[in-house]
Amino acid sequence: MLNRKNKEDIVLDMVVYTFMIIFLLTIIFPFWQLLVDSFSSKATANELGFKLWPTEFSFESYKEVILTDVVKMAYFNTIYRTVLGTITCVLITFCAAYPLSKRKLPFNKILTMMVIFTMFFSGGLIPEYLVVKNLNLINNRLVLFLPLIANGFYIMVMRNFLYSIPEELEESAFLDGANELTIAFKIMMPLSKPIIATISLFAAVLFWNEWFQAMIYVRDPDKTVLQLLLRRIIQENQISDLMIEMGGDDATKPVSEDSVRAATMFITIGPIIAAYPFAQKYFIRGMMTGAVKG
């Protein structure tokens, strides 16, 4: 590469770096503002204008938000659905992807078609609602993840990965006297660790962020999830529920609405922001594996 630092190079570099910095700021800035708001004391939270640092630093909002029953239940439910949902989903995915990765399996093509079909055609909102209703799952905590464990896309991604494991491995295991069960769980599964990690992360993020199913299938407030709570606070300005639980009236409350809203948002996205930089390589790899056949 020639090292000419001519005019074009300099101008281009300037443009590129300037654009990127401005763009990155548009992402960082709103979240930084919210972060600052969440750590602001009641007196300073409502100040107008852009703040780089809380005028008055305070943990009050977080303390109050975390201590309310509403938030505690929402956090519990979110973790419940994410953990159970991810485990179940990965198991169901592996149970389908592994057999489907065996090209010699009779009826393989039909089964694969049936999985792919569900990726493009679905019953729709009402028929799915009726199924859940007829299973008596409405308002049951299980509905927070069960309807979502059958995922055609994940199965295809995992299957594509399993294709890459050489058949010779299986054949030599057979020769050594192993049966299908041993092969599947003692050999294939450990070898599939990367793809299992990928699908787990896909599923975990899906469950953590999911709100619509929770909204239509669950009525009880003690079964709500973080995203729903956040949505109620943002959309319907129902921050009053939260505030009422904190006790006192407007004057004596130790926190401001804006601050509480910001704090709630951060406890919801906190885990995601913390985890995604480390998880991104799995996501990218997973997307590539899926896209190749897609």
Place this chain on the structure above:
Amino acid sequence: MKNTISNSVINEIGLTYKNKKRGKLMKDLRRYKFLYLLILPSILAFIIFKYAPLYGIQIAFKDYKFSKGIWGSEWVGFKYFIKMFSEDTFLLVLRNTFIISFGKILTAFPCAIIFAIILNEIKNIRFKKISQTISYLPHFLSWVVIAGVFKELLSYNGPVNGLVDLFGGQRTLFLIKQNYFVPIILLSNIWQTIGWGSIIYLAAIAGIDKQLYESADIDGAGRIKKIINITLPSLVPVMLILFLIRIGHVLNAGFNQIFNLYTPIVYDVADILDTYTYRVGLENMQFSYSTAIGLFKNAFGVSLMLFVNNLTKKVKKYGI
């Protein structure tokens, strides 16, 4: 004599072949017994949550009443489909869906490509990696959160209005103005997808033959010329395929995003198929009508996908 012998020999061979085939099938089924057992729970999950609802689709052709159940409700044929196309609201919703979807394709699509090219031009590896990571953040957040962020930004006392004020303009509540709503949708969509969407293009750029750039160097081409004449054309195949796939999804205009940002005031421009289906079904309780709309969307979507899939195959085959 000779004929009957050869006939019976042929019959023998035919029978043994059929028996062998059936025998092979039975042997296969027995041999793969474990795999079938393994796939059983997944099949169950699919039947319950994906195929059972398909049975319920029939209520699009019935006057579904809760009390009567699916069986008891009476058939009304295409009543609801006729209703769809004769209703102004539905046609408006359809129009909005296309406008917003095409708008997204026209705006976000080029932006992802440009972003990938810009990223590729960043020489400092550290800065490049950090930029990428930060740009992926919006992709990992739910629209509940992103809508919250934008509502803050666009609020009366928010930063955007602050800027407007600074330049002497009048503060406006952007999200409830019909003129501003769709542009906000398009912009926020770019914001959310530009980072993640550039991944595939970056991967494609990485695959371009380095010699092309080297010979361009020798010919005295500057960076911009290289981008226009080498990078962009090489990306065309990828662009085409992704574009076709996106067209196949044209009826999905972004339920999560719109549902969290819209208000009744802007229904006229904001309502898309999915939000309309939701309100008709779960708010107005018109189950049959809602299912009919959903069925229309699915059927149209699938036909579009099949058509697009065919096109994609042709593109891949003939190259560009």
